[in-house]
Amino acid sequence: MTTIAAMMSADYGVMGDILRQRAQEGPNHPAVIMETGEAVTYAEFDALVDRVAAALQRDGIAPGEAVAVCALSSIAYAAVFLGGLRAGIAVAPIAPSSTPEAIAGMVADCGAKVFFLDAGVAEAQAPAPIAVRHIALDGSSAGDAFDAWLAPEHATPRPVTITPDHPFNIIYSSGTTGTPKGIVQSHGMRWKHVFRGDAVGYGPNAVSVLSTPLYSNTTLVCFFPTLAGGGTVVLMKKFDAGKYLELAQKHRMTHTMLVPVQYRRLMERPDFDTYDLSSTHLKFCTSAPFAAELKGEVLRRWPGGLVEYFGMTEGGGTCILIAHEHPDKLHTVGQPAPGHDIRLIDEDGVQVGPGVVGEIVGRSAATMNGYHGRPDKTAEAIWTSPEGWTFIRTGDVGRFDEQGFLTLMDRKKDMIISGGFNIYPSDLEAVLVQHPAVVEAAVVGVPSDAWGETPVAFVAVKGDADAEAIKTFVNGQVGKTQRLADVKIVDSLPRSHIGKVLKRELRDSWQGAGQV
Numbered sequence: 001m002t003t004i005a006a007m008m009s010a011d012y013g014v015m016g017d018i019l020r021q022r023a024q025e026g027p028n029h030p031a032v033i034m035e036t037g038e039a040v041t042y043a044e045f046d047a048l049v050d051r052v053a054a055a056l057q058r059d060g061i062a063p064g065e066a067v068a069v070c071a072l073s074s075i076a077y078a079a080v081f082l083g084g085l086r087a088g089i090a091v092a093p094i095a096p097s098s099t100p101e102a103i104a105g106m107v108a109d110c111g112a113k114v115f116f117l118d119a120g121v122a123e124a125q126a127p128a129p130i131a132v133r134h135i136a137l138d139g140s141s142a143g144d145a146f147d148a149w150l151a152p153e154h155a156t157p158r159p160v161t162i163t164p165d166h167p168f169n170i171i172y173s174s175g176t177t178g179t180p181k182g183i184v185q186s187h188g189m190r191w192k193h194v195f196r197g198d199a200v201g202y203g204p205n206a207v208s209v210l211s212t213p214l215y216s217n218t219t220l221v222c223f224f225p226t227l228a229g230g231g232t233v234v235l236m237k238k239f240d241a242g243k244y245l246e247l248a249q250k251h252r253m254t255h256t257m258l259v260p261v262q263y264r265r266l267m268e269r270p271d272f273d274t275y276d277l278s279s280t281h282l283k284f285c286t287s288a289p290f291a292a293e294l295k296g297e298v299l300r301r302w303p304g305g306l307v308e309y310f311g312m313t314e315g316g317g318t319c320i321l322i323a324h325e326h327p328d329k330l331h332t333v334g335q336p337a338p339g340h341d342i343r344l345i346d347e348d349g350v351q352v353g354p355g356v357v358g359e360i361v362g363r364s365a366a367t368m369n370g371y372h373g374r375p376d377k378t379a380e381a382i383w384t385s386p387e388g389w390t391f392i393r394t395g396d397v398g399r400f401d402e403q404g405f406l407t408l409m410d411r412k413k414d415m416i417i418s419g420g421f422n423i424y425p426s427d428l429e430a431v432l433v434q435h436p437a438v439v440e441a442a443v444v445g446v447p448s449d450a451w452g453e454t455p456v457a458f459v460a461v462k463g464d465a466d467a468e469a470i471k472t473f474v475n476g477q478v479g480k481t482q483r484l485a486d487v488k489i490v491d492s493l494p495r496s497h498i499g500k501v502l503k504r505e506l507r508d509s510w511q512g513a514g515q516v
Helices: 004-008 015-025 042-058 075-086 100-110 119-124 187-200 217-228 241-250 260-268 292-301 375-380 425-432 467-475 503-510
Strands: 030-034 039-041 066-070 090-093 114-117 133-136 167-172 182-186 207-210 232-235 255-258 282-285 305-310 319-322 341-345 358-363 382-384 390-400 406-411 416-418 421-423 438-448 452-461 486-489
Touching: 004 015, 015 042, 015 075, 015 187, 015 217, 030 042, 030 075, 039 042, 042 075, 066 075, 066 100, 075 090, 075 232, 090 100, 100 182, 119 133, 167 187, 182 187, 187 217, 207 217, 207 241, 217 232, 217 255, 241 260, 255 260, 260 292, 292 305, 341 390, 375 382, 406 425, 416 438, 416 452, 421 425, 425 438, 425 452, 425 467, 438 503, 452 467, 452 503, 467 486
Parallel strands: 030 232, 066 090, 066 114, 090 167, 114 133, 207 232, 207 255, 255 282, 282 305, 452 486
Antiparallel strands: 030 039, 167 182, 305 319, 341 358, 358 390, 382 390, 390 406, 416 421, 438 452
16 A cells, blocks of 8 residues: 555655545644634545546546636635646646736636636736636635535546646746746656655644745745645735734744745834744745845744745756855855756856856756747747756856855846946845845836946835935945946835836836936
8 A cells, every 4th residue: 555655755746646645644634724714624625626626527628738726825726726736737826916918818828728716806807808717716706606616525536647747837927027928837847846845844743834825836835845745734815924923823833935025024023022933943935035134133033944945936946045054155045956957157158167157047857848838938948058958047147156155146137237337236235225224125227328227226215214315325335337326215116926026117117217
């Protein structure tokens, strides 16, 4: 008889099979708990997943085809995701914050036969109707009721053979650099995330509190390993610092994934230190630049370890910073993960050595199949090494130190070329946040008659702050070619759903201001 230990130690496994085995070996253990208190055990969740898979098969959706989900996190959402996987169907999770036109475009692009949504999405996407069957996860009038759509109780789906290259999900890029691209991740790629779970403590006693959304890869790299390990996932629909701390304390949280802006909001709470977070084993972070000072504060004030991942939804290569083991390397994103080959290349595609800035490229077994229906974009994302190996371009610029730790500079597209000199916005942002009034800062390049481009800073501040004084503060500490042309004070920086600063919006806001 196959045991969960044997399944978890195999070179390849299927998430639907792992869930079924967990339900057999620990049927009454809590699997998913919502912030409201709604909960399902592994036996209940596995049965619900079966009903979803059987309903999808009943409706004629074949293995390899897709369904789309656009809603806030819920137990029903989680069941649709796992049910789709059990039926061999690719799941396309879509951000509700996308425009109606973008949502319609992504549903059409992935070829979804069914669209799962909630009332909030239905109201927002009305201007761009989607001509496929709608299923309302929340029982609203957004579509056919989820409970009524489900296959009958005790229904089981037909077995499906799922190979490592079989599509697991299609995650759409944020669209911050143009039209979203569908990133096809395989079952084999996801298994690499699950397989490493035991090394970081994802076992039956694990409790992961996840406040980032289920449509984000940021969340899924913790969500699936927690369930595969037999632990409990606590889901929040939206992040609220106070509610998060209450849940972490109440459920004796062991693991969590947060983006940097969430860590900052937690650290800013006057009552943070009053919560009992002593059960925390590991905290993870990814998706956006994580300031060294903030990492240090998290390490000082929050029990348990801190691990930062640097990588892409597309996969390729990942760097890992085990911050609690390397407190002198907090300014970096760590070293390449085991089995990951990460290199730096110059503008001509030639590899550069330690201390030299270059674009980050990577290869590993955890790599996307490609961009859905976009072989041209897939080809653009590839760099081929002199050995003939395929690497994924990250579009990020960085440099390795002598110990092999990677310092992340900027997005390649965000680098400013002023008078022939390369200016890295991150260098200026690091100086800006040293000003006592500056809470957060972003620097972008704007048109300049004299220099082609010149840097302008957008800052959120506390109290009374003078933009000219901030500019003087920065320009007195940087080289002549790096000096800011202007500082604009804003209420807050525009961010994506996973905390990335939307620099394109800042550049667009500069339009009409003329050249500097």
